[in-house]
Amino acid sequence: MFGIAVARMDQISEAEKARYQAIYCGLCKELKTRYGQASRLALNHDLTFAAMLMSSLAEGPEETSSGKCILNPGKRMEFTRLSSTPYCADLTVALAYHKCLDDVNDEGKLRARAAKAALDGAYEKAQARIPEQCASVQQSMEAITLIESDPTSGMDAAANEFGRLLGHLFEHDSGFFEEHMRAFGDALGRLVYMMDAAVDLEDDKQTGSYNPLAMSSMSVDDMRCMLSALAYEAACTFEKLPLERDAHIMQSILYSGIWQKFNHVYSDA
DSSP: OOSOOOOOGGGSOHHHHHHHHHHHHHHHHHHHHHHOGGGGGGOOHHHHHHHHHHHHHHTOOOEEEEEEETTEEEEEEEEEEOTTHHHHHHHHHHHHHHHHHHHHHHTOOHHHHHHHHHHHHHHHHHHHHSHHHHHHHHHHHHHHHHHHHOTTSOTTHHHHHHHHHHHHHHTTTOGGGHHHHHHHHHHHHHHHHHHHHHHTHHHHHHHTOOOGGGGSOOOHHHHHHHHHHHHHHHHHHHTTSOOOTTHHHHHHHHHTGGGHHHHHHTTTO
């Protein structure tokens, strides 16, 4: 997605840091196993958070192994595979592929075309594994493209559509808690979309790329207030979920980690 949902490393213990890294590495390894080496370029922390969330809710089994990492050839790394890791690997490919399509349509750059080509085969496999979710991603990305091309669209329209998509993806296989997971995914989706827009605002103004916040005259304090309201809604829905495993790591992500990029960009404001 946007690489927004990242843990605050100064707020978690050394043991939690190691576990967080192992889950992240486990998702990376799963991508290679299911989709090949190139798919690992799509790895991001947002889907690591999703894997932790879904596994914690389901209280599913997990397995940990160790081995070499291409980025750390001199060190044995731990890989933790959660019950939700395969599904989140599938989502990683689906979301990354449609992001590449969006970049090709927006920019047409050789780099975007090369990234799409590298994921063509992986996306075909993802479509076979999670056809309903891939169809939803395609539908929502097409809807967001239309919103972005319509000057009369409201500032929240694209964020609302992305929230709807994330709600659908999060509710997968959540049983009794389907409604709560859908509500949390929806709230989180709107938050990360608008947080990403705030982080990219100045760059998008310079390049002329679509940004919903460019429609407004919001100050930094106004943006922080708006994002705080969205974060509060996401936190309220999160707290309704009966999570125990990795709860503290997820709280560090949702309550403070998600602000890290914004605070870095607007550190002088």
